Amino acid sequence: MSDRPAYDFERRVGALRDRLSHADLAALIVSHPPNIRYLTGFAGSAGLVLLTGDAVHLVSDRRYATEMEAIAAQGGFASLHVHVAAHAVADTIVPLVPEGDVGIEAEHLSLAAFRRFEAACRAAGRSGELIPAAGLVEAGRVIKDAAEIAVLREAGARLSAVLQGVMADIAAGLRETEVAVTLESGMRRVGFMRPAFDTIVASGPAAALPHARAGSRPLAAGDLVVLDFGGVYNGYCVDLTRTVSIGAPDSACLDLYDAVSEAQAAALSAVRPGVATAAVDAAARSVLERRGYGDAFVHSTGHGLGLEVHEAPRIGRLRPAPPPARAAMSEPETLAAGMVITIEPGAYLPGRGGVRIEDDVLVTGSGHDLLTTVRRDLVEC
Amino acid sequence: MSDRPAYDFERRVGALRDRLSHADLAALIVSHPPNIRYLTGFAGSAGLVLLTGDAVHLVSDRRYATEMEAIAAQGGFASLHVHVAAHAVADTIVPLVPEGDVGIEAEHLSLAAFRRFEAACRAAGRSGELIPAAGLVEAGRVIKDAAEIAVLREAGARLSAVLQGVMADIAAGLRETEVAVTLESGMRRVGFMRPAFDTIVASGPAAALPHARAGSRPLAAGDLVVLDFGGVYNGYCVDLTRTVSIGAPDSACLDLYDAVSEAQAAALSAVRPGVATAAVDAAARSVLERRGYGDAFVHSTGHGLGLEVHEAPRIGRLRPAPPPARAAMSEPETLAAGMVITIEPGAYLPGRGGVRIEDDVLVTGSGHDLLTTVRRDLVEC
Numbered sequence: 001m002s003d004r005p006a007y008d009f010e011r012r013v014g015a016l017r018d019r020l021s022h023a024d025l026a027a028l029i030v031s032h033p034p035n036i037r038y039l040t041g042f043a044g045s046a047g048l049v050l051l052t053g054d055a056v057h058l059v060s061d062r063r064y065a066t067e068m069e070a071i072a073a074q075g076g077f078a079s080l081h082v083h084v085a086a087h088a089v090a091d092t093i094v095p096l097v098p099e100g101d102v103g104i105e106a107e108h109l110s111l112a113a114f115r116r117f118e119a120a121c122r123a124a125g126r127s128g129e130l131i132p133a134a135g136l137v138e139a140g141r142v143i144k145d146a147a148e149i150a151v152l153r154e155a156g157a158r159l160s161a162v163l164q165g166v167m168a169d170i171a172a173g174l175r176e177t178e179v180a181v182t183l184e185s186g187m188r189r190v191g192f193m194r195p196a197f198d199t200i201v202a203s204g205p206a207a208a209l210p211h212a213r214a215g216s217r218p219l220a221a222g223d224l225v226v227l228d229f230g231g232v233y234n235g236y237c238v239d240l241t242r243t244v245s246i247g248a249p250d251s252a253c254l255d256l257y258d259a260v261s262e263a264q265a266a267a268l269s270a271v272r273p274g275v276a277t278a279a280v281d282a283a284a285r286s287v288l289e290r291r292g293y294g295d296a297f298v299h300s301t302g303h304g305l306g307l308e309v310h311e312a313p314r315i316g317r318l319r320p321a322p323p324p325a326r327a328a329m330s331e332p333e334t335l336a337a338g339m340v341i342t343i344e345p346g347a348y349l350p351g352r353g354g355v356r357i358e359d360d361v362l363v364t365g366s367g368h369d370l371l372t373t374v375r376r377d378l379v380e381c
Numbered sequence: 382m383s384d385r386p387a388y389d390f391e392r393r394v395g396a397l398r399d400r401l402s403h404a405d406l407a408a409l410i411v412s413h414p415p416n417i418r419y420l421t422g423f424a425g426s427a428g429l430v431l432l433t434g435d436a437v438h439l440v441s442d443r444r445y446a447t448e449m450e451a452i453a454a455q456g457g458f459a460s461l462h463v464h465v466a467a468h469a470v471a472d473t474i475v476p477l478v479p480e481g482d483v484g485i486e487a488e489h490l491s492l493a494a495f496r497r498f499e500a501a502c503r504a505a506g507r508s509g510e511l512i513p514a515a516g517l518v519e520a521g522r523v524i525k526d527a528a529e530i531a532v533l534r535e536a537g538a539r540l541s542a543v544l545q546g547v548m549a550d551i552a553a554g555l556r557e558t559e560v561a562v563t564l565e566s567g568m569r570r571v572g573f574m575r576p577a578f579d580t581i582v583a584s585g586p587a588a589a590l591p592h593a594r595a596g597s598r599p600l601a602a603g604d605l606v607v608l609d610f611g612g613v614y615n616g617y618c619v620d621l622t623r624t625v626s627i628g629a630p631d632s633a634c635l636d637l638y639d640a641v642s643e644a645q646a647a648a649l650s651a652v653r654p655g656v657a658t659a660a661v662d663a664a665a666r667s668v669l670e671r672r673g674y675g676d677a678f679v680h681s682t683g684h685g686l687g688l689e690v691h692e693a694p695r696i697g698r699l700r701p702a703p704p705p706a707r708a709a710m711s712e713p714e715t716l717a718a719g720m721v722i723t724i725e726p727g728a729y730l731p732g733r734g735g736v737r738i739e740d741d742v743l744v745t746g747s748g749h750d751l752l753t754t755v756r757r758d759l760v761e762c
Contacts (some may be wrong), residue, residue: 044592062679063591066731106493111485111513114492132492181569188562193594198575210444211425213574298443350447 006147009077012039012140013056019136020051023327026100026128027052028136029093029117032108034307035137037235040080042071050093059083059092094120103133103327135312135329142304142312142331143338148236149362152305152340155192155233156360156371159240162186163227163374170225170381172246173218176201180214183229192231196239196309200228207243207354210299210346221247224257224353225381226346230309237309239342240372241358244379253355256347257378259291260355263345264376267301267315271361271368273337278318280335284345285317296347296354305340305360315341339363340371387528390458393420393521394437400517401432404708407481407509408433409517410474410498413489415688416518418616421461423452431474440464440473475501484514484708516693516710523685523693523712524719529617530743533686533721536573536614537741537752540621543567544608544755551606551762553627554599557582561595564610573612577620577690581609588624588735591680591727602628605638605734606762607727611690618690620723621753622739625760634736637728638759640672641736644726645757648682648696652742652749654718659699661716665726666698677728677735686721686741696722720744721752 016039020028030036030049037043039051040058044067047060056079060068068082085092090113104114118130144152166182180199187195202212203225212226219225223246230239243260245253267284281301288297300316312331321330335341344358360371397420401409411417411430418424420432421439425448428441437460441449449463466473471494485495499511525533547563561580568576583593584606593607600606604627611620624641626634648665662682669678681697693712702711716722725739741752 065679066590067592104492106496107491109492110488111490111492111495112487112515115487115513132496134493177569177572181566184569185562185566188558188565191558194576194579209447211448298446 007041008145008147009040009080013051013079015140016051016137017053019139019329020103023103023133023136024101025103025131025133025327026098028103028133029097029105030137031105031113032137035105035108035141037307038137038141040071042067043235046089048089048093050096052098054079056080057083057093057096059085059089061085061089090117090120094124097121097126099126100128101131102128103131103136105134106132106328107134131327132325133327134325135331136327138312138331139329141306143336144306144340145338148306149338149340151234151236152238152360152362153371155231155236155238157373158190158192158233159187159231159238160372160374162190163229163240163242166227167242167244167374167379167381170219170244172221175216175218176203176206176214177216179219179227183227187229187231192233194232196230196232196237200226202226202354203246204353205351208348208350208352210348210354210356219246222250224249224253224355226354226356228356228358235307237305237307238360238371239305239309239358240360240374241344241356242374242379243355243357244381246381248380249378253353254378256293256349256353257355259288259293260345260347260357261376262291263287264343264357264359267343267345268359268361268368271335271341271343271363273335273363273365275335277313277315277333277335280343281316284343288345288347293347296349297345298348299346302342302344305342313339313341315343335363337363337365388422389526389528390421390461394432394460396521397432397518398434400520400710401484404484404514404517405482406484406512406514406708407479409484409514410478410486411518412486412494413518416486416489416522418688419518419522421452423449424616427470429470429474431477433479435460437461438464438474438477440466440470442466442470471498471501475505478502478507480507481509482512483509484512484517486515487513487709488515512708513706514708515706516712517708519693519712520710522687524717525687525721526719529687530719530721532615532617533619533741533743534752536612536617536619538754539571539573539614540568540612540619541753541755543571544610544621544623548623548625548755548760548762551600551625553602556597556599557584557587557595558597560600560608564608568610568612573614575613577611577613577618581607583607583735584627585734586732589729589731589733591729591735591737600627603631605630605634605736607735607737609737609739616688618686618688619741619752620686620690620739621741621755622725622737623755623760624736624738625762627762629761630759634734635759637674637730637734638736640669640674641726641728641738642757643672644668645724645738645740648724648726649740649742649749652716652722652724652744654716654744654746656716658694658696658714658716661724662697665724669726669728674728677730678726679729680727683723683725686723694720694722696724716744718744718746
């Protein structure tokens with residue numbers, strides 16, 4: 001329930017305090033569970049953190065009392081205070097909120113919860129305002145530290161081993177769900193706590209649906225089968241896709257596969273610090289356009305990985321920047337060392353089939369390291 | 382991806398329109414995915430519904446184009462219009478919003494998304510206001526119709542069979558995660574799409590943590606082991622807990638188990654239409670208080686089940702009612718026929734162990750039906 005010992009929470013909190021002071025905020029109320037985990041190690045599903053200039057208050061309810069005591073007892077994080085709320089967690093936070101303007105996580109707090117906070121602050125006679133903030137904790141999370149990279153590297157290796165094993169057993173006649181069971185129990189056996197998202201085993205026409213899951217259809221000769229699965233390992237998410245052929249692929253399938261494979265290679269070779277995320281996307285997209293599959297590539301090239309399976313940076317087309325706001329930090333648009341991302345172009349032909357090839361990549365000081373290492377040619381099962 | 386054929390979406394939408402007119406709303410923007418699924422059958426992860434007096438607009442992005450075309454093609458739902466958004470889903474909705482006040486789901490829309498909507502409506506020159514609404518769709522979801530009950534009944538029977546099979550194989554020396562793998566692959570094999578939440582296999586001292594998950598600890602003689610798992614079957618969630626003993630339990634374990642068992646029986650026998658949810662909770666709580674475990678029961682007695690694994694009604698102590706608001710419907714505080722709930726009292730002794738026993742129950746016209754049917758005495762493994 002707690003992963004405190006491995007991480008330097010003081011450093012994370014210190015860097016966040018610097019961002020708060022730039023935004024002229026006296027404190028930040030953190031409600032997004034991955035952000036709470038990043039700042040304190042607390043992995044429960046219900047809780048809040050109030051970060052002030054000199055303290056980190058973690059509040060949760062009685063169900064998590066034992067976990068919170070363990071976090072407090074581990075020490076080594078002098079400014080952390082834990083509170084077991086008798087009633088609503090928010091009510092415990094309000095009396096601890098310092099004077100001055102306080103940020104809230106506008107992307108992660110519901111309008112209703114925000115209004116309840118506002119009313120409670122007003123009732124408590126607070127003078128400062130609640131300021132919609134965004135991306136302040138995420139700005140730290142986007143660059144992984146050595147301890148996080150070690151976890152993600154290990155997770156990528158384990159996920160690769162699971163897929164390598166399962167690919168050897170895929171054959172015509174197996175149902176999509178049977179393959180999904182094998183992937184999921186394989187993940188459990190090598191130490192993943194849970195799938196990071198609904199496992200996709202999409203065969204034949206279903207391979208053309210980027211978000212198909214796994215159904216009862218038996219795999220049949222001539223199918224392309226998209227296997228897209230991921231797991232959560234010590235809190236961190238990895239994500240891997242291969243597309244296999246049941247029996248010999250026809251020339252249309254071969255061409256589709258070859259185009260996606262070329263697109264993925266082009267995007268991978270663009271990954272290094274200082275490169276625009278949009279340039280990595282364009283590297284994949286231009287290959288698919290040239291090969292006649294531009295309209296068949298209906299999603300972005302990739303996304304960041306970490307405590308969430310989709311996090312910053314997005315590897316896609318440049319979007320119009322949001323209007324600047326006092327306490328809102330935008331997602332980075334340039335790669336930097338320590339980012340961990342997926343590279344996963346795909347092409348989908350409705351009614352016929354599809355291909356997606358995905359790997360996880362660490363941006364290093366000089367280029368990139370692949371975290372997943374399954375063979376990337378078209379495997380015939 | 383779509384479950385439209387089985388359900389009467391016209392009836393659901395009609396009932397929701399009545400609630401909108403009571404709140405004097407011209408339309409409702411629905412952003413909570415389970416609510417979108419309830420109203421349209423669309424099961425994608427990204428989308429919005431705009432429900433007006435004469436139309437239901439479903440908007441999602443290109444990744445879901447094929448699924449949306451299938452929903453539209455199935456017909457039988459005259460007022461449904463689907464839109465594949467080229468850019469932001471919200472931008473496609475705004476031009477369709479009618480004049481007058483329009484509700485938004487305040488509990489499910491982030492403050493930031495709300496403000497973006499507001500700005501887009503202002504830019505489009507809309508005169509009406511966005512009104513924070515709550516519980517309008519959920520008020521329909523809380524009473525399951527015959528098609529939903531059939532799915533939940535089947536899901537409960539399948540989940541029970543999985544546990545019955547796994548319990549026979551539990552033995553000292555197995556690791557918690559190994560038991561979790563068996564439960565999860567068993568669910569997959571009988572047709573569940575995914576676990577409804579992180580599977581809990583909590584042995585020995587970890588059984589005292591209500592939200593422990595499954596770790597690497599091997600089960601050992603004298604342990605109580607809490608097995609709490611659930612699955613999503615055709616979109617609907619069921620949830621089941623048993624606590625078993627590894628070898629013969631000592632007298633302290635026996636007494637704890639017997640007390641929780643008596644509390645569960647008391648709560649179950651209170652379940653019938655017209656009874657206050659708080660009275661069902663009190664039935665369990667008073668047994669545990671009398672037996673000296675009042676402080677050890679740190680959560681509510683149960684919760685509703687349906688498209689979400691935690692939904693209305695909450696079976697717990699009465700909470701202070703929120704202030705009345707124009708478009709906010711509170712959760713029901715009285716049981717009614719068609720509700721499906723869990724009954725799951727527990728008692729937790731930090732450092733020593735814990736017991737929880739949980740079944741899923743349908744409230745019928747005259748009493749209740751158990752949807753889960755695993756033996757409820759203390760099994761020695």
